[in-house]
C-alpha cells in the first residue's frame with residue numbers, strides 16, 4: 100500500500116472529528132472521498148499533510164511503510180505527500196518562481212540530485228504554466244496574491260504538476276471551477292496516473308468523476324467512512340443525497 | 349543641561365579646538381558658535397518627562413559616552429574593497445566617500461553628470477557666500493543633536509542641480525565608520541539643492557564594520573525648488589554597536605516632489621528623524637521605509653510632515669521586521685495647517701514581529717486645522733502567519749527557508765520599488781542574509797560574507 104490509514108482518531112480542542120477512519124490506497128489508484136460539509140474530509144487531508152492544531156488520539160497514518168505522524172510537514176512533503184488546499188494560502192511578496200524552485204530543489208536534494216539550473220527550471224516552469232493555463236502576468240505577483248478562487252486552484256495544479264508527488268491529496272480542487280478549469284484539473288489527474296503513484300480527491304461533485312474514473316469512492320459521514328464502493332456510489336449519492344446513508348447507519 | 353560632565357567636556361574641547369584652528373570664514377564660525385551655545389543650553393534630549401519627540405527613545409547611552417573627534421588621516425588604510433563590502437556601489441554613479449566624516453578622494457568616484465557635487469569644505473572655500481545662505485536653512489538647531497552637528501561638523505557634501513536639468517547620474521554619499529578605537533563620532537552634513545524643474549537622484553549610505561562602536565550624528569538638508577523632483581534613498585546598515593542619529597530636513601516649493609526610501613538595519617540605538625516642510629502649492633512627498641531590527645537594537649523612525657499650503661499630498665509607507673528583543677518606533681505625525689485645504693495625507697506602518705520579545709511602538713498621528721482634506725492612517729503588527737508557514741512547509745520547504753521567504757516577501761513591497769539596481773540588490777541581500785527568521789545574530793557579518 101502507498102497509504103494506509105488505520106482507525107484514525109483526531110480531535111480539535113477536545114472535540115472528536117475523525118472517529119476511526121480506515122482507508123488503504125494502493126499505488127496506481129485514484130480514490131474519491133465524498134461527504135457532507137463538516138464531516139471531516141479536510142481534517143483527514145490536513146492530518147495526512149501534517150497541519151498543526153490537530154490531536155491524533157488514536158490510530159496511524161502509514162505512507163510507504165512508515166508512519167507519517169511523527170514527521171514534520173516538510174518531511175512528509177519530501178517523502179512525496181502533496182496536499183492541494185481547499186483554501187490555498189496567499190503568500191504576499193513571495194515570488195512564484197523562487198517558491199517553486201525552492202520546493203523542487205528541496206525534493207531533488209533529498210533524492211541526492213543537484214539543484215535545477217535556472218535554465219532547466221525555466222523550461223519546466225514555462226511548460227507547467229502553459230499546461231494549467233495560468234496567465235504569466237498573474238504569476239509575477241506573489242504566490243496566490245490577490246488570485247481569484249479559480250486562479251488559486253490553478254496555482255495549486257501548477258505546483259502539483261511541477262512537484263509531481265507520489266501521493267496527491269486534492270481537497271475540493273474542483274469546487275468553484277468553471278467547466279474548462281474542471282476539465283483541466285481532470286486532465287492533470289489523469290495524466291499523472293502512473294503505476295507508482297496515487298491520487299485522493301476530496302469532492303462534493305459527481306461532475307468531476309465524469310472525467311476521472313476513480314477506483315474507489317468513499318463516503319465520510321460524521322468522522323467515519325460510512326460506505327465505500329465504485330463509481331456508481333457517486334451517482335447514487337448524486338441522486339439520493341446523504342440521507343439514505345445516515346438512515347442506514 | 350543634561351549631559352554627563354565628561355562627555356560634555358569632550359564636546360566642548362572639540363569645539364574649542366575647532367575654533368582655535370581657524371581658517372574658516374567668519375559666517376561659518378558664527379553659525380558654529382550659535383549652534384554650540386544652543387547645545388550648551390539644551391544638551392542631548394535625555395529627559396524622561398515632557399520630552400515628547402524622544403518619548404520612546406532613551407539617548408542616555410549616547411549622552412553618557414565620550415567619543416573621539418577623528419583626525420585628518422581617518423581614511424588612511426581604508427580600501428575600496430572595504431567600502432564596497434559595506435555600501436552599495438555602482439561605477440556609473442558619482443560617489444563621494446567619507447570615512448569618519450573625513451572626505452576620502454581616493455575612495456571616491458566622480459562620474460559625468462549634470463549635478464554639481466562638492467564637499468562642504470571645498471564649497472565653503474570656493475564660494476562661501478552661496479553656502480552660507482543655504483547651510484542651516486532647513487535644519488533648525490533647536491534639537492541638541494542637530495546643534496552639535498552644526499557646531500562640530502567637519503565635512504560633507506553639497507549637491508546642486510541647475511534649473512531645468514533632467515534625469516541625471518545618481519549621486520551617492522557614503523558615510524562610513526572606520527571602526528578605529530577609541531570610539532569615534534562623526535558629523536556628516538549634506539546640503540542638496542534641486543534647482544527649478546530639475547531632477548536629482550540622491551543616495552546616502554551610512555555604514556560601518558561589524559562590531560565597531562561609534563556615533564554617527566548626521567544632518568541632511570534638502571531644498572526642492574519649484575517643479576523639481578528628488579528621488580532620495582537612505583541606506584543605513586551601521587554596526588550593531590553603533591549609535592546613529594540622522595536628521596533629514598526637507599523643504600518643498602510649489603509643484604515639487606520628493607520621493608524617499610529609507611532602508612535601516614543595525615545600530616544599538618538609531619533614530620531616523622525626517623521632517624518635510626511642504627511650503628508650496630501642488631507639492632507632493634512619498635516617504636517609504638523598511639526597518640529591520642534584531643538582538644537588543646532600538647530604531648526610532650520619527651517623521652513630521654508639515655502641510656502649510658493647499659493641494660499637496662503626503663504618503664508615508666513604512667514596514668518593520670523585528671526579531672530578538674529589539675524595539676522599533678514609528679511615529680509619523682502629519683500637521684495640516686489652516687491654509688492647507690485639499691491636502692491628501694496617508695500614513696501606514698506595518699510590522700512583522702519574528703519573536704515574542706520584539707516590540708513596536710507605532711503611532712501615526714494627524715493634527716488637522718483645515719476642513720477640506722483627506723487623511724487616512726493605519727498601523728499593524730503581527731507574527732508570521734502560521735497558515736502561510738504550513739502551506740510552504742507542505743511543499744517541502746524547511747521552516748527556516750519558509751520564514752526567510754515570508755520575511756523577504758514582506759520586505760519586497762518596499763525593496764522592489766527601489767529603482768537603482770545596485771541599491772535594490774544590496775538591500776535585498778541584507779534582508780535575506782540577515783533576517784533568517786529567528787535571530788539574525790550578525791546580519792552584517794553574513795551580508796559581507798555573501799558579497
Ligand SMILES: Nc1ncnc2c1ncn2[C@@H]1O[C@H](COP(=O)(O)OP(=O)(O)OP(=O)(O)O)[C@@H](O)[C@H]1O
Pocket residue numbers: 111112116134135136137138139140141142143152185
Ligand atoms: N481547527 C479547527 N477548530 C475547530 N473546529 C474545527 C477545526 N477544524 C475542523 N473543525 C471542525 O471539524 C469538523 C470537520 O471539518 P472539516 O473541515 O474537516 O470538514 P469538511 O468535511 O472538509 O467540510 P467541507 O465540505 O465544508 O469542506 C467541522 O465541524 C469543523 O468545524
Ligand SMILES: [Mg+2]
Pocket residue numbers: 140141142185270271
Ligand atoms: Mg473541507
